[in-house]
Amino acid sequence: MEELEGYEVIRFLEHDGRCHVSMDFVKGQLLIRHLKEEPQVTKAQLFEWLRSLARQIEQYHRCRKNQCYRYLNPESILVREDKKLLFLDLAAVSNEFVIRDMQKRVMRRHFVKKVLTMSGNPRLETDLYSLGKSMQYILAHTQVEPPLSRTEEHQLSKIISKCLGENPKRTYQDFNQIQKEIPRIQHPKIKKIKKQAVAAVLVLLVVAAGVNHLTGRGGGDSEGSAVTGAAVTVPEESTITKAEDAGQENAEQKDAGQKDAGQEDTGQDAAVQNNKTVQDSKTAENSGVEKEMKNMQTELEQIEEAIQQNTTADNKIVIDQARSLESKLLRYLATAYDREEMVDEAIAAYGQACAIETDGTILEQLYQRRADLEEKAGKPEQARSTYSEAMEKLENTQTIGVRFAGMICGDTSLSVEEKNKYLQQIVESAPGILSEKAFQKLQREQGVQVEGDKVWIEKEEKE
DSSP: OSEEEEEEEEEEETTTTTTEEEEEEEEEHHHHEEEEOOOOOEHHHHHHHHHHHHHHHHHHHHTTTTTTOOOOOOTTTTETSSOOOEOTTTGGGGGHHHHHTTTTTHHHHHOSOOOOOOSSSSSHHHHHHHHHHHHHHHHOOOEEEEHHHOOHHHHHHHHHHHHHHTTSOOOOOSTHHHHHHHOOOOOOSSSOHHHHHHHHHHHHHHHHHHHHHTTTTTTTTTGGGOOOOOOOOOOOOOHHHHHHHHHHHHHHHHHHHHHOHHHHHHHHHHHHHHHHOOOHHHHHHHHHHHHHHHHHHHHHHHHHHHHHOOOHHHHHHHHHHHHHHHHHHHHHHHHHHHOOOHHHHHHHHHHHHHHOOHHHHHHHHHHHHHHHHHHHTOOOOOOOOHHHHHHSSSSOOOHHHHHHHHHHHHOOOOOOOHHHHHHHHHHHHHHHGGGGGHHHHHHHHTTTEOOOOOEEESOOOOO
């Protein structure tokens, strides 16, 4: 970095959950000049920059009691020698050039929101818009290595769109939501995976499925249910219970001295029949697992064969098949974490699976389980963000809508006004929930009122 100059900047200090502001004099280079001289950035650096901007603007609002920074743009951001970003102190006389330049038409047109919504928070909207435009500027003036994937491009595009308020119904309520949605670099332990390594993973999956089957894990318990999308049949608890009950009934009859031949024969026949049903279920499960593993092995072989050809058609096969494998393995990984009660890892894996899954039915299950874990882990804000993302991604998802509405109504940390805002968004995204019995029950129990396209909670929550 050349031509380092000194600037008065703002630093944020976090201590015991409180944020404190301090001023400092730091040498560096303004972001607008830095990107002209050094446009090459790593993907990790890019994501860290974007996350840093969102974090610092959130700290600014928190420390300054929701005061608006107002002039966030590439001229008010300093790049230190270690590539860290800092906000300029706009109250310092030496930084008056930022405010002066913001009076120029070209700067105001690009970084200042012209019209604010009547119902929104004007200070939040102002800095959200400037943040979105600053992110947009960084993306437009950097050469990222390795290049962003299509999923990452889509994620960043969606973040910027919500910052700019392009859809008034799809905006951020606070800056913390942005930090969570900015992609993170995945650091694979193995850079180059050979066929034997992937085959070993498939073997482990088969073994894990067998262990879970033998130990009874991953059965009918919804708390640890698998979201795999595979053709695996898990024996229902009712079937097993029937078999056990039949056996117990026979034992009781013998103990009581009931030796009626017909009754004994009938009981034995019922036990044999139910045991056969359980065995058939086990056979079906094993058959389903084996079939799924064979399918994955076939996909892997097709990938290996196609990658050698290096034609457009073969590359498309590689892309499609690799995505299919990635999606399945992520679902299996999330399920395994979930069953072992590794909550944070499970939430992260479900989040990755949600980002790439294309099957609407499976995606709905993934979002549902991810939000359940977040809520039970004491992360209601994260759960609300997950449900909101699901409502946006899935069209008219009544299942998610009803669960989201139930969570909102039962959240004592939210005010009635906040609950009403969420409920309105839910009904607008999934109007079909109005006819759902579960939502109608919610109306009766929580005092949820519906009139036309308006929905609200009429009464305060009972203490």
